[in-house]
Amino acid sequence: MTGTHFSRLRDDFPLLARLVRGRRLAYLDSAATTQKPNEVIEALRRYYLEDNANTHRGVHFLSDRATDLYEAARERVRRFVNAARADEIVFVRGTTEAINLVAATFGRACLRVGDEIVVSAMEHHSNIVPWQIACEQAGAGLRVVPIGDDGEFLFEEFEKLIGPRTRLVAVTHVSNALGTVTPVRRIVERAHAAGVPVLLDGAQAVAHAAVDVQALDCDFYAFSGHKLYAPMGIGVLYGKAEWLARLPPYQGGGHMIRDVTFERTEYDAPPRKYEAGTPNVEGAVGLAAALDYVERIGMAAIGEHEAALLDYATARVGEIDGLRVIGTAREKGAILSFVVDGFTAQEVGTVLDRHGVAVRSGHHCALPAMRRFGVEGTARASFALYNNREDVDQLIEALRAVRR
Ligand code: PLP
Numbered sequence: 001m002t003g004t005h006f007s008r009l010r011d012d013f014p015l016l017a018r019l020v021r022g023r024r025l026a027y028l029d030s031a032a033t034t035q036k037p038n039e040v041i042e043a044l045r046r047y048y049l050e051d052n053a054n055t056h057r058g059v060h061f062l063s064d065r066a067t068d069l070y071e072a073a074r075e076r077v078r079r080f081v082n083a084a085r086a087d088e089i090v091f092v093r094g095t096t097e098a099i100n101l102v103a104a105t106f107g108r109a110c111l112r113v114g115d116e117i118v119v120s121a122m123e124h125h126s127n128i129v130p131w132q133i134a135c136e137q138a139g140a141g142l143r144v145v146p147i148g149d150d151g152e153f154l155f156e157e158f159e160k161l162i163g164p165r166t167r168l169v170a171v172t173h174v175s176n177a178l179g180t181v182t183p184v185r186r187i188v189e190r191a192h193a194a195g196v197p198v199l200l201d202g203a204q205a206v207a208h209a210a211v212d213v214q215a216l217d218c219d220f221y222a223f224s225g226h227k228l229y230a231p232m233g234i235g236v237l238y239g240k241a242e243w244l245a246r247l248p249p250y251q252g253g254g255h256m257i258r259d260v261t262f263e264r265t266e267y268d269a270p271p272r273k274y275e276a277g278t279p280n281v282e283g284a285v286g287l288a289a290a291l292d293y294v295e296r297i298g299m300a301a302i303g304e305h306e307a308a309l310l311d312y313a314t315a316r317v318g319e320i321d322g323l324r325v326i327g328t329a330r331e332k333g334a335i336l337s338f339v340v341d342g343f344t345a346q347e348v349g350t351v352l353d354r355h356g357v358a359v360r361s362g363h364h365c366a367l368p369a370m371r372r373f374g375v376e377g378t379a380r381a382s383f384a385l386y387n388n389r390e391d392v393d394q395l396i397e398a399l400r401a402v403r404r
Pocket residue numbers: 031032093094095096097124126127172174175176201203204224
């Protein structure tokens with residue numbers, strides 16, 4: 001798809017047409033959550049108008065229909081991340097739940113006193129805290145890969161941390177606070193050479209480039225639907241079949257069993273073993289619609305469009321006195337984090353909001369990364385397929401108002 005087409009995509013997102021504080025909306029907070037295209041909103045509406053029932057329970061028409069839609073969505077996700085098998089796709093609430101699922105089950109099955117989990121200094125809290133909880137329960141500990149002044153993942157330091165006690169590496173694919181793209185392929189290769197499995201946090205990656213879990217060869221990959229034009233409350237954990245077979249269940253309940261007696265329970269096969277309770281069919285349907293939408297545009301084209309916007313925005317914020325970009329890695333996702341001398345991130349965000357510019361202000365749930373750069377927070381503009389130069393120009397105009 002060409003640049004001209006991108007200029008029309010804003011119209012696919014009805015919310016972007018609303019005025020905010022009397023101004024055109026420049027929505028630059030897609031790393032927090034994306035807006036939803038008509039196609040996704042319509043899929044949700046159709047689901048409740050025509051197909052709603054509980055899954056895997058009845059023999060009636062609608063129950064079969066809801067089950068088919070849910071399983072078709074699983075197959076759609078499999079294709080999107082190029083997993084080898086649909087049963088390697090577990091539906092969860094989002095990235096946070098996906099990582100908690102692995103931390104809790106891996107922790108119970110594989111972590112012992114003195115073991116180590118390796119994370120990086122740029123992780124989102126959801127890829128730190130679940131591991132801390134698992135480590136605390138097992139008597140294990142975290143080792144942290146430092147990051148450079150530009151926000152790069154320091155690969156040589158990472159290599160030094162891999163040792164005989166390392167049980168798992170959990171790192172982000174793209175940093176939500178700095179934008180850094182981490183060298184995930186090399187990380188997986190190096191960890192596997194030491195027999196260590198790898199979990200990748202793909203929350204900020206999947207909406208911006210094609211992800212191929214087989215090519216990455218990661219053991220687990222986690223992401224949220226809502227950052228990918230799909231509804232909130234649906235997300236994905238990809239896990240290699242051998243891991244999903246080996247780990248114990250996360251939660252117990254309906255939908256995840258073959259047989260229950262008071263003496264013992266036989267669990268269903270993965271992925272159902274990890275999907276206790278009534279599933280989010282609506283969310284899965286919305287996610288499948290979102291994947292159809294982005295793949296029709298093309299992940300490579302989306303990536304190019306956003307990279308061009310990031311370059312334009314990075315050049316233009318240079319016009320603002322006292323503005324410092326936090327996170328200047330060579331390879332970056334669609335994220336521009338910055339501070340302005342003499343103003344807190346909240347103050348910057350509040351002035352931008354008055355100009356109809358929506359950015360995230362604060363620590364981005366990545367306090368250790370903020371402290372690494374000596375700041376308590378930043379303002380963060382993040383880009384999606386519906387953004388354009390007009391959004392960036394509106395941001396720059398609003399930043400001039402902050403300076404005034
Ligand atoms: N990991 C990263 C890198 C994120 O950016 C986010 C959300 O901002 C998360 C994890 C958590 O995602 P969710 O809140 O959708 O579970």
